[in-house]
Amino acid sequence: MIEQKRMSTTSLEALFQRYKTAGWWILAPRAEGDITTFGEVDSPGDVAAGLIQTTLSPKSAVLPIWEELFRFRRGESGIEVVEAAESSVPTIIFGLRPCDARAFAALDAVFTWDSQDEPYLARRNKVAFVSIACNQADDYCFCTSTGGGPGDTAGSDLLLTGVGDEYLVEVVTERGVELAGIAGELFGPAEGMDKAAHLASVPVRFDLDRLRQVLPKTFDREELWIDQSLRCLGCGACAYVCPTCVCFDIQDEATRHGGARVRCWDSCGFSLFTLHTSGHNPREVQSHRWRQRVMHKFAYMPERLQVLGCVGCGRCSRACPVDMNLAEHLAVIAESGE
Amino acid sequence: MSENIYRPYLMRIAHIVDEAPGIKTFRLTFQDEEAGARFRFKAGQFGLYSVFGQGESTFCIASSPTRSGYLECTFRTMGRVTTALADCDVGDIIGFRGPYGNTFPIETWEGKSILFIAGGIALPPLRCVIWNVLDLRERFKDVSIIYGARSVADLVYKHELEEWHARGDVRVITTVDPGGETPDWSGEIGFVPTVVEQIAPSSADTVALVCGPPIMIKFTLPVLEKLRFAKNMTYTTLENRMKCGIGKCGRCNVGKVFVCKDGPVFTLEELEELPEEY
Amino acid sequence: MTGLQDAARDLLQSGEAAVVIGFGGGSAGGARPLMVRDPTSVGDLIFDDRCVHNLAVYLLKPEVKSLGKPAIVGTQAVLRSILQLASEQQVKDRDVIALIPEADGGVRRLETLGEIEGAVSKPDAVLSPEEQNCLDEIASLSREERWRFWQEEFSRCLKCYACRAACPMCYCSQCIVEVNQPQWIPVPAHPLGNMGWHLVRAMHLAGRCVNCGECARACPVDIPLNLLNQVIEKEVAEQFGGKAGLSATASYALSTFTTDDKDTFIR
Ligand SMILES: Cc1cc2nc3c(=O)[nH]c(=O)nc-3n(C[C@H](O)[C@H](O)[C@H](O)COP(=O)(O)OP(=O)(O)OC[C@H]3O[C@@H](n4cnc5c(N)ncnc54)[C@H](O)[C@@H]3O)c2cc1C
Ligand code: SF4
Ligand code: SF4
Ligand code: SF4
Ligand code: SF4
Ligand code: FES
Numbered sequence: 001m002i003e004q005k006r007m008s009t010t011s012l013e014a015l016f017q018r019y020k021t022a023g024w025w026i027l028a029p030r031a032e033g034d035i036t037t038f039g040e041v042d043s044p045g046d047v048a049a050g051l052i053q054t055t056l057s058p059k060s061a062v063l064p065i066w067e068e069l070f071r072f073r074r075g076e077s078g079i080e081v082v083e084a085a086e087s088s089v090p091t092i093i094f095g096l097r098p099c100d101a102r103a104f105a106a107l108d109a110v111f112t113w114d115s116q117d118e119p120y121l122a123r124r125n126k127v128a129f130v131s132i133a134c135n136q137a138d139d140y141c142f143c144t145s146t147g148g149g150p151g152d153t154a155g156s157d158l159l160l161t162g163v164g165d166e167y168l169v170e171v172v173t174e175r176g177v178e179l180a181g182i183a184g185e186l187f188g189p190a191e192g193m194d195k196a197a198h199l200a201s202v203p204v205r206f207d208l209d210r211l212r213q214v215l216p217k218t219f220d221r222e223e224l225w226i227d228q229s230l231r232c233l234g235c236g237a238c239a240y241v242c243p244t245c246v247c248f249d250i251q252d253e254a255t256r257h258g259g260a261r262v263r264c265w266d267s268c269g270f271s272l273f274t275l276h277t278s279g280h281n282p283r284e285v286q287s288h289r290w291r292q293r294v295m296h297k298f299a300y301m302p303e304r305l306q307v308l309g310c311v312g313c314g315r316c317s318r319a320c321p322v323d324m325n326l327a328e329h330l331a332v333i334a335e336s337g338e
Numbered sequence: 339m340s341e342n343i344y345r346p347y348l349m350r351i352a353h354i355v356d357e358a359p360g361i362k363t364f365r366l367t368f369q370d371e372e373a374g375a376r377f378r379f380k381a382g383q384f385g386l387y388s389v390f391g392q393g394e395s396t397f398c399i400a401s402s403p404t405r406s407g408y409l410e411c412t413f414r415t416m417g418r419v420t421t422a423l424a425d426c427d428v429g430d431i432i433g434f435r436g437p438y439g440n441t442f443p444i445e446t447w448e449g450k451s452i453l454f455i456a457g458g459i460a461l462p463p464l465r466c467v468i469w470n471v472l473d474l475r476e477r478f479k480d481v482s483i484i485y486g487a488r489s490v491a492d493l494v495y496k497h498e499l500e501e502w503h504a505r506g507d508v509r510v511i512t513t514v515d516p517g518g519e520t521p522d523w524s525g526e527i528g529f530v531p532t533v534v535e536q537i538a539p540s541s542a543d544t545v546a547l548v549c550g551p552p553i554m555i556k557f558t559l560p561v562l563e564k565l566r567f568a569k570n571m572t573y574t575t576l577e578n579r580m581k582c583g584i585g586k587c588g589r590c591n592v593g594k595v596f597v598c599k600d601g602p603v604f605t606l607e608e609l610e611e612l613p614e615e616y
Numbered sequence: 617m618t619g620l621q622d623a624a625r626d627l628l629q630s631g632e633a634a635v636v637i638g639f640g641g642g643s644a645g646g647a648r649p650l651m652v653r654d655p656t657s658v659g660d661l662i663f664d665d666r667c668v669h670n671l672a673v674y675l676l677k678p679e680v681k682s683l684g685k686p687a688i689v690g691t692q693a694v695l696r697s698i699l700q701l702a703s704e705q706q707v708k709d710r711d712v713i714a715l716i717p718e719a720d721g722g723v724r725r726l727e728t729l730g731e732i733e734g735a736v737s738k739p740d741a742v743l744s745p746e747e748q749n750c751l752d753e754i755a756s757l758s759r760e761e762r763w764r765f766w767q768e769e770f771s772r773c774l775k776c777y778a779c780r781a782a783c784p785m786c787y788c789s790q791c792i793v794e795v796n797q798p799q800w801i802p803v804p805a806h807p808l809g810n811m812g813w814h815l816v817r818a819m820h821l822a823g824r825c826v827n828c829g830e831c832a833r834a835c836p837v838d839i840p841l842n843l844l845n846q847v848i849e850k851e852v853a854e855q856f857g858g859k860a861g862l863s864a865t866a867s868y869a870l871s872t873f874t875t876d877d878k879d880t881f882i883r
Contacts, residue, residue: 254391
């Protein structure tokens with residue numbers, strides 16, 4: 001049972017100060033020109049207001065666009081491997097949307113099935129989520145088609161829903177209890193607050209069960225994939241703005257006396273992604289790469305990791321230079337029969 | 339806190355063999371002897387070998403798990419990392435992480451005959467199994483090796499081929515593509531699939547392992563089928579571009595199957611279930 | 617619009633074109649590139665002021681090329697791109713049919729490069745007032761300030777290469793950022809990697825950019841790449857004369873020299 005409390009919106013300032021005093025870093029949506037990203041904030045005033053969704057996702061808090069896996073030094077006695085000093089600090093991601101909060105389950109699944117990805121977990125274990133429910137959505141949002149919703153609590157530690165000049169605060173997890181406890185006096189009892197009335201309405205764009213049934217059987221339907229992907233340019237925009245895309249590259253960077261092994265974001269949309277050194281490419285054309293993107297998220301991940309690889313945040317479709325609208329494509333597949 | 343899975347073992351190059359033009363074998367010993375003593379792997383597995391500052395590259399472990407204390411890999415110079423590796427000398431330190439991937443279920447083959455078919459530089463993954471089987475020779479019935487390369491110069495493991503031949507308890511057939519023979523070549527002349535068809539090895543209670551360039555595999559598998567080799571007793575390995583080797587970087591999958599975790603070893607039966615994405 | 621649709625239908629039905637590269641309705645009331653291969657689908661083609669993409673990028677995509685001869689809905693940016701590509705031997709005469717929607721609803725059909733040359737207008741620049749302002753502002757900065765301005769802009773770059781993928785002039789089958797022997801440009805999106813990528817990108821487009829603005833439009837983090845190109849274009853025009861995308865036979869400013877070039881190093 002999720003405990004509910006109320007908090008005045010004016011108490012946010014005090015809440016932020018309390019968290020900072022307790023040693024938390026706060027990341028929240030910030031405006032950078034016309035785009036919005038998650039960055040460090042001092043006070044609620046720094047947080048971008050009136051947003052539907054940020055341009056970039058909060059993924060980089062746990063999987064930075066590039067990171068050193070370790071460094072190495074060339075010395076008298078040969079090569080020495082040096083682990084990166086533990087650098088991440090306890091971080092609250094504030095003001096992320098419920099879809100984004102759910103996205104971390106997909107990242108966790110990849111980084112913990114079978115083997116534990118230490119560089120990822122070092123950051124992940126220090127992150128808490130204080131999400132804000134959505135009171136507005138746009139044409140690109142489709143959380144409700146992927147099992148989520150504008151007031152979904154899954155993945156959040158605390159979920160705030162704006163109700164007039166107050167927040168309804170839902171304490172979702174153990175960590176949420178801790179976060180609420182740090183500033184207990186800011187919260188009151190939540191009787192009489194109607195959450196549902198303050199949520200955006202997000203129409204369901206496709207039948208997920210139907211999609212999951214049909215999709216695995218579409219691999220060889222070349223014409224379907226060509227039809228959908230002919231305009232796709234094969235860039236990395238969709239993957240790089242996506243909160244659940246994890247694909248990465250490993251590269252070495254050398255200096256004279258050492259260097260680092262570096263992990264950086266990569267995308268299955270690039271033709272280079274699967275290109276063998278011999279020149280052979282198992283995914284030779286863009287339709288095969290688009291198929292991989294759709295299949296990976298909606299067929300392979302659910303089957304192998306029991307988690308959907310998409311939370312319906314709509315970022316990929318907003319960012320795509322040629323308007324590849326994922327929800328629209330998924331609807332076509334779901335309705336295309338077997 | 340658990341170990342950083344991307345941190346490689348430091349390996350010393352103990353020995354280098356120039357196998358063929360552009361192909362070398364390294365024998366690697368663990369710089370940390372304790373780690374070396376703890377290290378275990380099974381036939382069929384691979385690892386990520388790295389030159390610090392140049393990057394990582396995927397090769398199978400070409401030595402047998404029955405020989406401990408070292409690892410061997412055989413690689414062809416292709417791009418950035420393999421070029422840097424080829425420039426290394428005995429005594430140099432390189433990185434290795436692994437072992438990764440699934441294995442050949444050798445335990446289940448006891449009492450059966452075993453047929454190895456390899457082409458070109460694809461003998462390394464089988465060499466590991468060959469030595470593994472030969473080190474436990476009495477547990478298996480007939481052992482045969484059919485190995486082909488473009489030319490005599492391109493044959494790898496020349497000394498071992500002779501050694502296996504000389505043992506008497508292994509049937510070794512080597513072949514080179516027409517035109518690749520030298521005047522004193524005493525082996526077969528012809529492409530691997532043709533030679534297999536001519537020799538027509540018995541499929542009775544026999545496990546077949548086939549590794550080679552895609553084109554060779556493509557034409558050899560039908561021959562084996564004709565000879566009635568069971569699909570679930572015919573094995574091959576897949577190569578897809580890899581980065582992590584541990585199911586995370588998302589690039590080696592063939593459909594829902596991750597070559598780095600579910601492979602690289604597949605039976606023909608499994609292979610036929612996979613979509614064409616390799 | 618019906619003129620365009622009729623022309624597209626005729627081309628597809630007669631087999632003169634295997635695909636019509638045009639625009640269709642898109643998400644949130646916008647437009648998107650649309651490839652029509654089936655004459656019965658020409659009704660999906662639209663053309664109005666939402667149709668901004670530089671469709672010429674598709675002319676060199678292998679997936680589109682493999683379909684057969686294309687017809688393309690020709691905005692000025694598309695026409696300039698075709699001419700520039702022709703001058704670089706990437707498009708040959710009669711490789712592509714351009715369909716120019718006219719104000720009266722009719723369509724002009726251009727079959728040859730010569731006809732396309734006749735149809736490009738020769739604007740000084742095609743910048744929005746905002747872009748012009750930004751450009752003026754950049755021009756007023758000192759050298760150091762300019763460097764800092766671009767450094768700041770590039771620091772946001774994700775290296776998603778949407779700008780490259782959307783640019784008709786970025787057609788190299790192996791981009792230099794993909795060459796790893798040696799690794800000219802660091803792969804990670806750190807300051808050095810980003811600066812390396814953007815310097816290479818700007819220089820490789822110098823004198824070739826047709827200023828369609830597609831790179832900036834494609835960029836998910838709003839880096840005004842086209843402005844950088846614009847500054848360079850002006851420079852190239854002043855130093856060497858000429859402008860990209862006006863002629864199918866022009867030679868490339870940075871790979872040719874004449875005896876009246878200002879610099880003497882080559883003489
Ligand atoms: C399971 C398995 C087993 C194998 N076993 C063997 C074996 O035993 N022997 C053998 O010779 N080969 C083997 N291979 C093939 C071998 O992995 C490749 O030939 C080798 O990785 C080529 O590496 P390279 O560094 O020389 O090539 P490069 O093309 O230079 O690649 C260097 C690294 O960078 C990546 N890369 C290349 N270009 C770019 C770029 N532009 N941007 C970003 N990254 C890039 C590559 O993926 C690679 O990790 C095996 C492959 C697999 C999957
Ligand atoms: S695939 Fe698109 S909609 Fe789904 S989580 Fe990623 S960015 Fe959001
Ligand atoms: S779908 Fe759009 S963003 Fe994604 S690779 Fe294709 S063009 Fe780029
Ligand atoms: S404006 Fe940008 S996309 Fe257009 S030609 Fe120039 S560089 Fe390419
Ligand atoms: S589109 Fe923007 S973010 Fe992507 S590589 Fe180009 S400049 Fe960088
Ligand atoms: S190599 Fe990274 S997922 Fe298989």
